Each structure stands twice: as structure tokens, then as C-alpha cells.
Amino acid sequence: MDILSLLFPREKKFYLMVEKQVLLVDEAVADFKNLIINYDVLSSGQKNKIILRICQKERSDDILYTQMVQALKSTFITPIDREDLHQLTSTFELIMDTLETISLKLKIYKIKKDNILVKQSVVLFKMFKFTRRLIFSIRNESEVEKYCLQIRKLEQKADEIYIEGLEVLFSNSNSPVTIIKLKDLYSSIEKIIDKIHEASLIIENVAVKYS
Template sequence: MKFNILDFLLPREVKFFKYMTSQAEIFIESCEVFKKMVSSIDTLSEDETKNMIKRIGELEQKGDDLEHLIIDELHKTFITPLDREDIHLIAINVDKSLDILNSIARKFEIYGVKKVPVNVCRFADVIIEISIELRNLFAALEKKENIIEIVKKMHELENKADTLFYTSVAELFSDGKHSPVEIIKFKEIYEHLESIVDSVDFIGKIVRGVSVKQG
């Protein structure tokens, strides 16, 4: 690790790593609640489903509050551990992922979804996996180690999500089990689920760029 005299004289504010980790923890919990909901939705009572949707909404609000805190702190902090633009991009993309997941959960309520194709559950597994890798990535970023390996895992999950998306949409149209209205509903849900994975994979690319800049 290279020694920089400026880091000694003007220590960089490390609280941003804690904020990013907190964002990842919120995202993981939200993904886990979503997985629990979709994997048992056909046996849940209406109140149980609503409570899970409500919890995802609460986590989304918690994520919003944390994003606003990060942006406020960026304005107040003289020395940041990463470029301000990178911290800002990371924060807004984690928040974007939470926003999309909350939107999907709300659609379950609006559409009155009582049963889901198995690939919705498989997508839920993928977003849990990539949310955990996101937390690992932020820990690696602070330590400046294993970043490339984690980014690679995240990109593999993004490729897995791409394949799952095309397979899932094809099955909607070909298996003869879904009405036209259901096809429209679930195609939209699949698109949003894929967008979550894309957003998190983009964070990986940002962090990979940071590691290149830092040497």
C-alpha cells in the first residue's frame, strides 16, 4: 500500500464506508423480505402479505434517509475516502435498487398477486446473492483488497439474471399457463427485477474504476 503524506496530515473521513455498508445491509434485508414473500405468497394471508410489503416500504424509506445523509455529509466533508462523484453514484444506485424493489412489492399489492411463476423466486435468490456481494464489495473497498474478484462475481450474477430474464419471459408466452393480463404483469415484474441486478452490477463497475484510480 502506498503511503501518502497527505493522508497522514489530513486523514480521510472513513464514515462513508460505514454509510455504504449500512445501505447494503438495508438492501439485503429488503431482498430477504421479498424472497420470503414470493416463496410463500400462495399460503400467506392478505394481512401477512401487506405487512411484508409495508416492511419493504419502510426499508426503502430508511434507504432514502441514508442516501440524503450521505449527500449532506459530502457537502460538509473536506477529505473523502473516494472521489465525491463516485460516492454519490454509489449511493444513488443502491437507493435506486431499493426503490425498484419497493415498486415491485407495491405492484404485488396493486395487482393482487396470489401466485407467482417459479422464476420469480429464482430471481429473488439472485438479488439476495448480489446484495450480499455488494456488502462484501464495500468491505473490500475499505480494505483495498479482493475488489476485482467480487466485481467478477457480481458480473456473473448479472449474466445469470440476463439469462433468467429471457428464459422467464419466453416461458410466460409459451407454457400456456398464463392469461394475457398475467403475461403483462409478470413481464413487467421480471423487467424490474433485472433492473435491480443491473443497478448493483453498475456499482461494481464504479468500484472497479475507483480501484484503478487509486492504484
């Protein structure tokens, strides 16, 4: 028995929607990490191309999220399953929305490559890879525990990076405008990281229910 029969015993379409949504977010997170890491060597055109891909994935995710909500309203599912599924897909949708917003802000702010953003993007990338694995390992209790532990450790590391970033930002002789821009970006990425952690807790909770 896999996640399909666990979460959506009557409706395979829900599993396919979740799978597609996870893949969309995973691809967008990978694009975002590559954008941040290579920010100083990419041309404006290359940056815009990556940002456009992220925006297109966000549009696809919006459509998928709407389809999911409509399907939930028209299909009989037990209350717990409905709540879990809606909460999970809503969390992924918020992650994608925020990722698009940050990407567009990078284009507007025209900042230089930043070490804290690089560190955050790497942690973000690793966390979602574990989240993706977690979803497809939900029947394996030891795997669920392992991936959730890794996600918690990365979330704690992300908190440390965020604090480090603020300390450096306010201790150096940065202009007020630079401080505002970078603090906004740091905080927005931290928000995504927190949401990924929330998604892992939702999945862990579902695994416990069906263990």
C-alpha cells in the same frame, strides 16, 4: 488501511452512512426473496407485514441518501471521491426505490407464486451478498476480483432467466393481463440486477484507483 481511510480519509461519517445504507438494502433484498419464495404459503397479513418492512427500509434509505447528499455538498472531498461516493449511494438508493415499487405491485397485482420470479429473487439475493462483501474487501485486490467475477456470472445468469421468463410467458396461454403484470415484474427485477452490477463496477473502479 480499510475502506474508511481509502474512500473517506477525512470524514468517518461517510463510511458509516454507506455501511448503514448497504445493510438496509441487504435486509430489504432478503425480505423480498423470502416474500417471493414463500408467496403461496404466506397469508395476506404476513405478506403485508413483509412489504411494510421493505417500505420502512426504503423510507430510512431516503433519509440517509438525503443526509449523504447534503454532507457531500458541505464537506471538502477530492472530486474523484465525491463523484464515486455520490454515484454509489445513488445506485443503492435506486435499487431500494425499485424494490419497494415491485413489492407494492405484488400486493396490487395479486399474482400467484411464479417460478421465474423465484429464480430472479434468488439471484438478486446472491448478487447483493457479494456486493456487500465486495465493499468491505476493497483493499484486497484478489477478493475484489473474486467477488466482481461472481457478480458478473450471476448477472449473466439473471439475463438468461429473464429471457426464459419472457419465452415462457408469451408461449403459454396466459391472459393479456397476466402477461402485462408478469412482464412488468420480470423487467423491474432485471433493472435492480443491472443496478447491482453497476454498483460492483463502481466499487471495482475505486479499488483500482487506490491499488
